[in-house]
Amino acid sequence: MMKKIRLIDTTLRDGMHAVSHQFSTEDVSAVVKALDDAGVDTIEVSHGDGLGGSSFQYGFSKATEEAYLKAAAGAMTNAKLCVLLLPGIGTHKELEMAANAGAKVVRVATHVTEADIGEQHIKIAKSLGMEAIGFLMMSHMVDVDKIVEQAKLFESYGADAVYVTDSAGAMIPTQITERIAAVKKAVSIPVGHHAHDNMGLAIGNSIAAIQAGADIVDGTCRGAGAGAGNAMTEVLVGVLDKMGYATGIDLYKIMDAADDIVMPRLHRPPMITKESLSIGYAGVYGSFLLHALRAADKFNVDARDILIEMGRRKTVGGQEDMIIDVAYELANRK
Numbered sequence: 001m002m003k004k005i006r007l008i009d010t011t012l013r014d015g016m017h018a019v020s021h022q023f024s025t026e027d028v029s030a031v032v033k034a035l036d037d038a039g040v041d042t043i044e045v046s047h048g049d050g051l052g053g054s055s056f057q058y059g060f061s062k063a064t065e066e067a068y069l070k071a072a073a074g075a076m077t078n079a080k081l082c083v084l085l086l087p088g089i090g091t092h093k094e095l096e097m098a099a100n101a102g103a104k105v106v107r108v109a110t111h112v113t114e115a116d117i118g119e120q121h122i123k124i125a126k127s128l129g130m131e132a133i134g135f136l137m138m139s140h141m142v143d144v145d146k147i148v149e150q151a152k153l154f155e156s157y158g159a160d161a162v163y164v165t166d167s168a169g170a171m172i173p174t175q176i177t178e179r180i181a182a183v184k185k186a187v188s189i190p191v192g193h194h195a196h197d198n199m200g201l202a203i204g205n206s207i208a209a210i211q212a213g214a215d216i217v218d219g220t221c222r223g224a225g226a227g228a229g230n231a232m233t234e235v236l237v238g239v240l241d242k243m244g245y246a247t248g249i250d251l252y253k254i255m256d257a258a259d260d261i262v263m264p265r266l267h268r269p270p271m272i273t274k275e276s277l278s279i280g281y282a283g284v285y286g287s288f289l290l291h292a293l294r295a296a297d298k299f300n301v302d303a304r305d306i307l308i309e310m311g312r313r314k315t316v317g318g319q320e321d322m323i324i325d326v327a328y329e330l331a332n333r334k
């Protein structure tokens, strides 16, 4: 019997970072239709920073969250519609709107040490009849015991699954293996992994996660996502099939979705560049990339120096405004 791996495609959420949150509702319909037709189990659609993310701090979306979700729900027949929510950025109100618009799954994302701020939203999601997944971001910043403690908190709140998320694409396969194996041993709910490709390890790390017991992995078509992007959904489908795992996804159809539907919509396809590699190397949040590039340009400094300094200061998601401070300081030091 082949083990079934659930694949959550987040082209229309993490991939929003790669297009500065500018996918249109027509883009959403076309991509969802192609993913659904290929057999993708769960499709995530939201602003890159989750429900309520459309703002000065994170960048404005092209359409409202409700319009995106309605477009997605209208284009799918079998897949489950998923949203991301960072407590505080997204609130009870946005979660209810998402459920009414057809979302069946929510991933409640917190910094890896702060699962406790997700309790309320996990419980609200359950009361709305949704599947609720805890999503521990920036997992490279803490040791294995801390991740286990935080994963158990999510389980105790009623989460249906919990993720070890490598937001910075900073981890190497052995770090993934030890984290996933430890979490898997400590909880009785499914465990997921979300990888970023800043160091070229997104597929390798996803495989390491699965071999350590992960039940769910994330992908995006053509790797569309923050920083150097995510593990490519179409590559995961091919590799997992070769390894004897079932995903339920048709390889040719997902290749077509990636190359023919998603690729033409990516004006700046994610790739490993000196800056995105610096994100992985410094261990900073993937979505800092575009902010750092803009600040580097404005203050005439090297974006790598900004990112390395952001890493030295141990910054986390939500501290995008510090990029300007750092760029200003670096410019004055010159």
Ligand SMILES: C[C@H](O)CC(=O)C(=O)O
Residues within 6 Å of the ligand: 014, 048, 049, 050, 086, 109, 137, 138, 165, 166, 167, 168, 194, 226, 286, 287, 317
């Ligand atoms: C809000 C972030 O973009 C969530 C995510 O995909 C990550 O931490 O990685």
Ligand SMILES: [Mn+2]
Residues within 6 Å of the ligand: 014, 167, 194, 196, 225, 226, 286
């Ligand atoms: Mn991500």
